[in-house]
Amino acid sequence: MNIGPYSVEDYMHLVKSFHGNIAPGIIIGGFMVDLAVKSLPEGILFDAVCETSACLPDAVQLLTPCTIGNGCLKVVEFGRYALCLYDKYQGHGIRVLVDTEKLEQWPEIKTWFLKLKPIKEQDSKILRDGIINAGLDILSIQYVKVKNMLIGKTGNGAIALCPECNEAYPIKDGHVCLSCQGNNPYYRDSQAQNDMPSLNIFTIVKS
Amino acid sequence: MNIGPYSVEDYMHLVKSFHGNIAPGIIIGGFMVDLAVKSLPEGILFDAVCETSACLPDAVQLLTPCTIGNGCLKVVEFGRYALCLYDKYQGHGIRVLVDTEKLEQWPEIKTWFLKLKPIKEQDSKILRDGIINAGLDILSIQYVKVKNMLIGKTGNGAIALCPECNEAYPIKDGHVCLSCQGNNPYYRDSQAQNDMPSLNIFTIVKS
Numbered sequence: 001m002n003i004g005p006y007s008v009e010d011y012m013h014l015v016k017s018f019h020g021n022i023a024p025g026i027i028i029g030g031f032m033v034d035l036a037v038k039s040l041p042e043g044i045l046f047d048a049v050c051e052t053s054a055c056l057p058d059a060v061q062l063l064t065p066c067t068i069g070n071g072c073l074k075v076v077e078f079g080r081y082a083l084c085l086y087d088k089y090q091g092h093g094i095r096v097l098v099d100t101e102k103l104e105q106w107p108e109i110k111t112w113f114l115k116l117k118p119i120k121e122q123d124s125k126i127l128r129d130g131i132i133n134a135g136l137d138i139l140s141i142q143y144v145k146v147k148n149m150l151i152g153k154t155g156n157g158a159i160a161l162c163p164e165c166n167e168a169y170p171i172k173d174g175h176v177c178l179s180c181q182g183n184n185p186y187y188r189d190s191q192a193q194n195d196m197p198s199l200n201i202f203t204i205v206k207s
Numbered sequence: 208m209n210i211g212p213y214s215v216e217d218y219m220h221l222v223k224s225f226h227g228n229i230a231p232g233i234i235i236g237g238f239m240v241d242l243a244v245k246s247l248p249e250g251i252l253f254d255a256v257c258e259t260s261a262c263l264p265d266a267v268q269l270l271t272p273c274t275i276g277n278g279c280l281k282v283v284e285f286g287r288y289a290l291c292l293y294d295k296y297q298g299h300g301i302r303v304l305v306d307t308e309k310l311e312q313w314p315e316i317k318t319w320f321l322k323l324k325p326i327k328e329q330d331s332k333i334l335r336d337g338i339i340n341a342g343l344d345i346l347s348i349q350y351v352k353v354k355n356m357l358i359g360k361t362g363n364g365a366i367a368l369c370p371e372c373n374e375a376y377p378i379k380d381g382h383v384c385l386s387c388q389g390n391n392p393y394y395r396d397s398q399a400q401n402d403m404p405s406l407n408i409f410t411i412v413k414s
Contacts, residue, residue: 026276053276056276057276058277061276067227067268068265070228075275078376078386080374080384081375095393100373101373115366144393146394166307168305173286177287178286183283186302186349187354
């Protein structure tokens, strides 16, 4: 059984190097992406949406041309382990999900997927082998058309300098950038540098 | 000059294979990530936040262990071309930004970055060479501490089956999943399959 152009073993090596660990979800994710790709008409230009940020986006990024940074992969945080690959222009697509009814045949996977036991009480080897043996058997597909909000790229439009932070930002966001509108995720003060005593100052760009 | 462990040329090959095209932003992004990594104390475990989803997240994913799917890379949509790598537990970090004052020395980059001319009127080769020559010279860093919302992983908690779609979802989201709460990004109907006349039905998992 293959996952995309890879043997399962090669896919797991790839996952290890990109994702950092061979989590159960990303193995299932490999089968999900593979199924979606093979179910689309050949040669179609597709975008992708993942319904969770957990693991699944990395399977998409490893097995398709869609990445977060190139705008072809979007993530909507529904906490559902499902993804959809869809015609970039028309929106017709294939949604693949883990089918909880089908999990009845795979009790170890069901226990892990629905968090029926603490992860420490589960046997990771049995779980991984089960996922590989199950392959496509725990998945279902749906034919969907994505809504317009997922079709096409929405550029940022014209750029201005934010009068508060002096950084470039999209004018469409308002008179100041979104960060300066109260969303700044950082504290910034002169003490911060002292909090990093081993900071390698030789690499700092001179102001 | 190198970008992470790569020569600029090797980095661009890597970008081409992952991101799909060697966009100006992802070359700058390579220098930004490289600067941030080298400015952090050695051996620190760090997470990353990008302030735009355009290009920059892919530079982070190519040059650090942080990916969208492993939870170590977050994206906040401020439309600012900036990123921060920060201590995963304490939150102290290095923010790297494209410094618009420094762009005065690099008119081609300034024109592109601030969208002063339509992209078609810009010379992509001159722009790319300028970006490579500029390297770190157009960047600045700030010492920051990220706010608590960016520190640690917030698990989804317990799982239930959504009474509407029958799919697994995090109970914390409410009585039905977020998609069924009116956010469903898909149309789903029996016509959809007919819209894909060349669908390879042999790969479909039987229900």
